[in-house]
Amino acid sequence: MNIAVLGTGSVGSTIGSKLIELGHNVMMGSRTANNEKAIAWVGKQADKAATGTFADAASFGQIIINCTAGTATMEVLKLAGETNIAGKVLIDISNPLDFSKGFPPSLSSVNTHSLAEEIQKTFPTVEVVKALNTMWAGLMVNPSLINSGDHSTFICGNDPEAKSITTQLLKSFGWDEKNILDLGDISKARGLEMYLPLWLSIYGATKSGAFNIKIVS
Amino acid sequence: MNIAVLGTGSVGSTIGSKLIELGHNVMMGSRTANNEKAIAWVGKQADKAATGTFADAASFGQIIINCTAGTATMEVLKLAGETNIAGKVLIDISNPLDFSKGFPPSLSSVNTHSLAEEIQKTFPTVEVVKALNTMWAGLMVNPSLINSGDHSTFICGNDPEAKSITTQLLKSFGWDEKNILDLGDISKARGLEMYLPLWLSIYGATKSGAFNIKIVS
Numbered sequence: 001m002n003i004a005v006l007g008t009g010s011v012g013s014t015i016g017s018k019l020i021e022l023g024h025n026v027m028m029g030s031r032t033a034n035n036e037k038a039i040a041w042v043g044k045q046a047d048k049a050a051t052g053t054f055a056d057a058a059s060f061g062q063i064i065i066n067c068t069a070g071t072a073t074m075e076v077l078k079l080a081g082e083t084n085i086a087g088k089v090l091i092d093i094s095n096p097l098d099f100s101k102g103f104p105p106s107l108s109s110v111n112t113h114s115l116a117e118e119i120q121k122t123f124p125t126v127e128v129v130k131a132l133n134t135m136w137a138g139l140m141v142n143p144s145l146i147n148s149g150d151h152s153t154f155i156c157g158n159d160p161e162a163k164s165i166t167t168q169l170l171k172s173f174g175w176d177e178k179n180i181l182d183l184g185d186i187s188k189a190r191g192l193e194m195y196l197p198l199w200l201s202i203y204g205a206t207k208s209g210a211f212n213i214k215i216v217s
Numbered sequence: 218m219n220i221a222v223l224g225t226g227s228v229g230s231t232i233g234s235k236l237i238e239l240g241h242n243v244m245m246g247s248r249t250a251n252n253e254k255a256i257a258w259v260g261k262q263a264d265k266a267a268t269g270t271f272a273d274a275a276s277f278g279q280i281i282i283n284c285t286a287g288t289a290t291m292e293v294l295k296l297a298g299e300t301n302i303a304g305k306v307l308i309d310i311s312n313p314l315d316f317s318k319g320f321p322p323s324l325s326s327v328n329t330h331s332l333a334e335e336i337q338k339t340f341p342t343v344e345v346v347k348a349l350n351t352m353w354a355g356l357m358v359n360p361s362l363i364n365s366g367d368h369s370t371f372i373c374g375n376d377p378e379a380k381s382i383t384t385q386l387l388k389s390f391g392w393d394e395k396n397i398l399d400l401g402d403i404s405k406a407r408g409l410e411m412y413l414p415l416w417l418s419i420y421g422a423t424k425s426g427a428f429n430i431k432i433v434s
Contacts, residue, residue, distance in 0.1 A: 213431065216430070
């Protein structure tokens with residue numbers, strides 16, 4: 001499948017490399033077609049990797065994965081172009097963390113809003129699914145790194161088919177279907193994004209990002 | 218020990234009854250000394266239970282446990298009286314859930330603020346510890362109900378001695394010390410309170426409140 005990865009940070013490069021390992025063709029999108037980090041990422045891959053502008057990548061991808069910083073996401077999606085993302089599944093991994101006042105960050109969308117809802121409202125034909133934003137990038141594509149892969153991940157979105165496609169992708173990353181919890185419609189992204197301050201506190205207390213939560217009952 | 222439980226809801230009555238079972242003397246505080254729910258709660262207990270106003274209870278307790286609705290907490294603590302709570306450990310279990318616009322609730326303190334911080338700021342001599350707000354009341358005092366008791370609970374607060382007292386209390390409730398994670402100072406209550414929307418979403422998806430999260434690494 002042709003997949004667009006928007007963003008050149010650790011999440012984008014980790015997700016992109018995993019997708020290539022799984023046999024997909026990936027274009028990493030950034031503000032400029034000659035972004036150094038994107039070119040370095042392509043250099044490490046087989047012929048299945050490419051780089052381009054956000055619009056190039058969005059046009060290329062049958063699925064779009066948003067790995068940009070949450071505070072930049074809305075601008076990035078406008079640069080990607082409404083016609084290039086229309087009707088496509090957009091998996092939103094971003095977190096609206098605002099570091100402008102230092103650490104810890106606050107959330108730029110919060111409480112009665114979420115970034116994923118804002119994306120869905122701004123681009124109503126896009127099928128937005130929130131996923132994977134609740135953990136360190138290394139675990140997203142390699143859950144077996146901890147606790148034999150037995151821990152929880154969440155999805156939410158308005159379109160059942162888009163959530164099914166996302167679930168298949170997560171399973172291909174190594175997630176056991178029993179650990180993928182569908183929380184419901186896209187408004188459930190509020191809880192997923194508002195979990196980040198607790199994630200940051202746990203990270204601060206344990207000095208390691210290689211942890212996740214497992215729902216037990 | 219003499220302990221004040223502020224609030225007559227399911228959290229207050231559950232915590233109060235457990236404390237009595239453990240041999241403590243408990244006064245349940247409410248707005249009026251003759252609150253029907255408080256009297257009914259006392260009626261079920263041995264001679265170690267009493268009821269009174271918030272001020273009566275706060276004066277009685279060597280430790281204060283706030284089990285009120287978060288949106289009422291600041292008013293309740295003013296009714297309890299600054300002199301009655303001064304210098305004492307206050308364990309804050311409340312969540313600032315605002316249901317005034319229906320379900321799901323929003324948070325009345327959020328992002329750059331938390332209710333626990335507001336309590337600490339308003340009553341600087343009180344030793345505030347946030348604890349137990351991240352789960353259903355039944356699990357707070359009986360963690361072995363699920364997963365053989367192996368799941369996570371969190372504390373935060375500015376005073377190490379107050380956190381040590383809270384940890385001892387949690388251990389007496391059945392919590393294994395390895396599952397009690399100290400997140401740091403009282404500002405970490407932001408993450409603990411902002412977890413509630415995710416808790417509510419998981420509750421909605423699984424149709425049961427008898428779950429918790431376990432940190433795995």
